[in-house]
Amino acid sequence: MLEKSFRCRYVCLEYQIVESRTNKTKTAGYGCHDAAIVGGGLVGACLALALQRAGLDVALIDPQVPQIPPVAGAWDSRIYAISPGNADFLGGLGVWSRLDTQRIQRVETMSIYGDAPAGRLEFSAYEAGLRELAYIVEGSALLQALHAAIADTGQVRVERPAQAASLEINAHVAQLTLADDRQMAAQLVIGTDGGDSWVRRAAGIAARVSDYHQLGVVANFETEKSHGGTAFQWFRADGVLALLPLPGKQVSMVWSATEEHAQLLLAMDAAALADAVATASGGAVGGLRLVTPAAGFPLRLAHIENLVAPRIALAGDAAHHVHPLAGQGVNLGFRDVRELTAVLAGRAPQQDCGDLSLLRRYARARREDIATMELGTDVLQKLFTAQSVWLSGARNSGMAAVNRLPFLKNLLIRHAAA
Ligand SMILES: Cc1cc2nc3c(=O)[nH]c(=O)nc-3n(C[C@H](O)[C@H](O)[C@H](O)COP(=O)(O)OP(=O)(O)OC[C@H]3O[C@@H](n4cnc5c(N)ncnc54)[C@H](O)[C@@H]3O)c2cc1C
Structure with a gap:
């Protein structure tokens, strides 16, 4: 922990030096986080919780307050088929037990x-x-359970309502500017901001999109x-x-x-x-x-060739967008969370979270699962139409x-x- 906060402070110090050299002014009040997650949907919220539990200093930028509970027992029409593996993972994070069985x-x-x-x-x-x-x-019950678990940690900086508006990357740090001009520095920015990902575009990562x-x-x-x-x-x-x-x-x-x-x-x-x-x-x-x-x-269908770039990683629909016929979109996203958390938690003591060689390990590990699901759902969809x-x-x-x-x-x- 001591080591981690030292590393973060070191990166921040370097960042401030770079800032003063480039004559930039920074809105006061933000430290340098290990990871800043853009998008508080199911995948972003799950990732914020998992990374915090793994000991990282995390910030979450979320444009909206989670939906209010359904009125008088009414059922949400956004329903998810969650795989047993992901249910176990959510159980380990203390999220599953918050759901009404x-x-x-x-x-x-x-x-x-x-x-x-x-x-x-x-x-x-x-x-x-x-x-x-x-x-x-x-969907609404799961999202609320995730955000309640995040709030209970008291350790995740949640900026809400907030929207990421610009991104600057240098050798030392990633700097996000929010729509209200506040700024946030992090070693790594993770885009969990959905199929039309702003982070993906801001980082110049190409997506091959085809409309069904x-x-x-x-x-x-x-x-x-x-x-x-x-x-x-x-x-x-x-x-x-x-x-x-x-x-x-x-x-x-x-x-x-x-x-x-x-x-x-x-x-x-x-x-x-x-x-x-x-x-x-x-x-x-x-x-x-x-x-x-x-x-x-x-x-x-959206195929994203590179899930990572220097100081950038994508997860959830920002990283792959598949047809819902197999009920696997958010399941793929939760498996991204599991892998990215394992990679970041397992990094060497002095290794920066935004280190590209580290992030490539995540991208490589996710390649086969994502490709299988993209191809499988696309072939089935085309075969039957x-x-x-x-x-x-x-x-x-x-x-x-x-x-x-x-x-x-x-x-x-x-x-x-x-
Ligand atoms: C009809 C249908 C049924 C489905 N059924 C299933 C199923 O049964 N099982 C399954 O696994 N999957 C299913 N899916 C897929 C699933 O809905 C998606 O894969 C999943 O919702 C993706 O979650 P996400 O958190 O990655 O993205 P999203 O849910 O899109 O969340 C992205 C978040 O980022 C925020 N955001 C956007 N831009 C910014 C910005 N600039 N700054 C900050 N935040 C921003 C958004 O407000 C949002 O909160 C289904 C999809 C559809 C369409």
């Missing part, structure tokens, strides 16, 4: 349907030797029949429909639909939407009643073939459960 649903089986009767794939936690395939959690021209339409429904802890997914000509189980007789829908079809869904009244979803899901959970209004989110008789046969018999290969199924399950 009555509002968490375990997924024990997954039923996936192609666009022909042969296309069928079943995943079972029991067959894979796991207790569950995923946990379904409300689809919206993810989300809504929650009460169901006539029990879902039995099953997550359902239909690969249809008009998009990918998923019904994720919620506690009791409720499901959460994510329908990744073409922009045109999504607008039709969003314009429907409650009864028409419930009917359309019940029909599209072949009555798997019987009739439906809408309980949370539908909302749509644009879907795109292509209108070709030959492809239709191939994709449906491909699903049937995978279904007959327990070894491959177990591999897929274990990758998604990490």
Whole structure:
């Protein structure tokens, strides 16, 4: 600890010398942090907590106050399937125990349907030797739990509401200027500011972005029949429909639909939407009643070649933006957090957090997981939107073939459960 604060003060001192040499004035009141995290969404908040627990001096720049709790038991329509590996990690940070267990649903089986009767794939936690395939959690509840855990540490400098507006990097330090002109110095700036990352652009890191021209339409429904802890997914000509189980007789829908079809869904009244979803899901959970209004989110793929640059690292959607059909976006982000924390916590005693050779270790370690998810979700999305008789046969018999290969199924399950 003594060593760490010495290193930080040393970097700050150097920084002040550089500042006075370049004749810059700095707004008083900020020290030099080990890491300044830009963006307090699920990934940024988790990273702030994990790095603080690992002994780093952390600042978090967050534009908004976490959402207020849902009114009188209403369910958030932003639902996340969290992998068991990430749930364990959040448990270790003391976040999971802050969630209301009555509002968490375990997924024990997954039923996936192609666009022909042969296309069928079943995943079972029991067959894979796991207790569950995923946990379904409300986004607002998880975000609040993360921010409450951060507040309880009393050790993370949270600037809120605040927005990063400019970034300067030199050999000694990274300096952020906030939108209200305040300044903050850190050895490392981490961009967890989402798919349209400001940090990524400010650092000149290129992103290859392609639009799916689809919206993810989300809504929650009460169901006539029990879902039995099953997550359902239909690969249809008009998009990918998923019904994720919620506690009791409720499901959460994510329908990744073409922009045109999504607008039709969003314009429907409650009864028409419930009917359309019940029909599209072949009555798997019987009739439906809408309980949370539908909302749509644009879907795109972003590939970022470099996750790091001198004194810069990216994590979460700022580092990769994938189609939600595999429910893996935030899971990838939490795995970024786990790796970046391990790398920074394991650095040599005198090593600066912004050292590029250190940051490259993080980038290398994350490459395969991210590439697998980008490629896997993109290929599936394209395979099922292509209108070709030959492809239709191939994709449906491909699903049937995978279904007959327990070894491959177990591999897929274990990758998604990490
Ligand atoms: C319909 C849908 C369903 C999904 N379902 C799942 C699922 O089941 N499981 C799963 O793993 N993933 C899922 N995802 C993906 C998941 O939503 C994202 O991967 C995840 O929200 C990314 O979190 P993040 O913290 O990286 O980014 P964000 O949630 O985008 O947070 C970024 C934060 O940065 C802030 N910010 C932006 N600019 C600045 C700035 N200049 N200064 C300071 N702060 C700034 C923003 O205000 C925001 O708070 C789904 C996505 C969609 C669209």
